[in-house]
Amino acid sequence: MKLEDILQSDIWNVDEDPHIIVDYNKCKNCPDKPCVYLCPAGCYVLSDNGIVFSYEGCVECGTCRVICPMEAITWNYPKSGKGIFYRFT
Template sequence: MSQDQGKTEVKPMKIDDILQRDVWDVDLEPHITVDSSKCEKCPTKPCLYLCPAGCYILAGEKVVFSYEGCVECGTCRVICPMNAITWHYPKSGRGIMYRFT
């Protein structure tokens, strides 16, 4: 009898698969605002690379932000070198609802 019999194989999940299980109740009022005049002067734009939800994209030379898919990690608030981000949690009951099953 093999030692592996009866054991459940656990496969690591990718971030995209994990996020697809979550649901959002998006507030009409954004919980994050970005001062685009400061973004224009930012030489590195780390938000483009470090936001796990891809909320920041580059359109031409301009950073475009959308808050709807935000996972509320707080990364952009910490890493913005221009202090361009005003960050609050969404109103109670709004935003992402994590599903851990």
């Protein structure tokens, strides 16, 4: 089974308040933007204007928190009852 198939079987209860905050001013000076390539859920997309982040599909792996070289990410787990609910564990 492909990762995309597994992710599509999960359920999100999206909070209106993002659990991850990105400091885009710091992103502007990031040369490699590893979040775009390493986020397994594709939450970080590179556009003509820089990084575009969408927290709604986050799988709470913590990768972006660890790999961001600019310390541009404020990361918290979603509130209780919010975020992803895994079908396959």
